[in-house]
Amino acid sequence: MTNNILTTLPSYGNVKNKDEIINTLAILTSSISHDLKNDLATIKLCAESALITIKKRADKANNFLDTMRLQIESVVAGTPSGSDFKTCSIANNIDEVLKQYPFQDNERHLVIANLTNDFEYIGDHILTNHILSNLIKNSLRAIKNASKGEIIISLKYGDKFNKLTFRDTGLGIPKDFLPKVFELFASQSTSQGGTGVGLAYCAQIMQSYGGKISCESTEGEYTEFALEFPLV
Numbered sequence: 001m002t003n004n005i006l007t008t009l010p011s012y013g014n015v016k017n018k019d020e021i022i023n024t025l026a027i028l029t030s031s032i033s034h035d036l037k038n039d040l041a042t043i044k045l046c047a048e049s050a051l052i053t054i055k056k057r058a059d060k061a062n063n064f065l066d067t068m069r070l071q072i073e074s075v076v077a078g079t080p081s082g083s084d085f086k087t088c089s090i091a092n093n094i095d096e097v098l099k100q101y102p103f104q105d106n107e108r109h110l111v112i113a114n115l116t117n118d119f120e121y122i123g124d125h126i127l128t129n130h131i132l133s134n135l136i137k138n139s140l141r142a143i144k145n146a147s148k149g150e151i152i153i154s155l156k157y158g159d160k161f162n163k164l165t166f167r168d169t170g171l172g173i174p175k176d177f178l179p180k181v182f183e184l185f186a187s188q189s190t191s192q193g194g195t196g197v198g199l200a201y202c203a204q205i206m207q208s209y210g211g212k213i214s215c216e217s218t219e220g221e222y223t224e225f226a227l228e229f230p231l232v
Contacts, residue, residue: 091118142170
């Protein structure tokens with residue numbers, strides 16, 4: 001290999017100049033090889049990252065297909081029967097939903113969850129996840145439409161019921177629509193994909209737990225949902 005390079009090099013009258021050229025070529029070759037290896041390593045990392053992102057998106061898509069199925073079943077079957085209910089942790093529900101929800105860029109930091117007063121309830125963690133996902137979706141839509149706001153989730157102990165409050169400081173709900181928020185097929189956001197099924201089913205789920213969900217709101221300021229769970 002060296003002999004071939006030497007025969008193709010121009011003559012400079014002494015071996016020293018040829019040796020310098022060979023050394024320079026060796027340095028350049030090493031540098032190019034190093035840069036190519038770095039580029040290949042970067043491409044590999046990007047490919048692995050892309051695969052991880054695709055998997056996460058697929059998992060989240062599956063989760064929301066399950067949510068859609070629950071909504072459809074709720075219209076057909078009505079209130080959950082409760083035959084498979086068991087003891088669940090509300091803090092675990094919140095943590096799971098915040099990890100699974102398909103937040104868009106910069107949305108996750110809008111959610112502030114205080115899980116200090118965790119409590120147990122008798123119910124179904126998938127159904128509770130559905131409630132929380134639905135509330136997050138509605139709140140993010142309200143925040144986007146208002147171009148302001150955040151979501152605050154907090155837990156509180158009570159004498160007969162433990163309470164989860166879910167508050168957003170986005171668009172708020174008009175006073176004339178507030179009494180209809182839990183009615184089936186009542187929605188202010190049909191143009192943005194709202195069906196009026198989500199909150200109606202949330203109310204059915206809470207009823208099946210022996211609890212309830214209520215809402216208060218001031219248009220332009222905030223909306224707060226209170227979920228009351230019977231003591232275990």
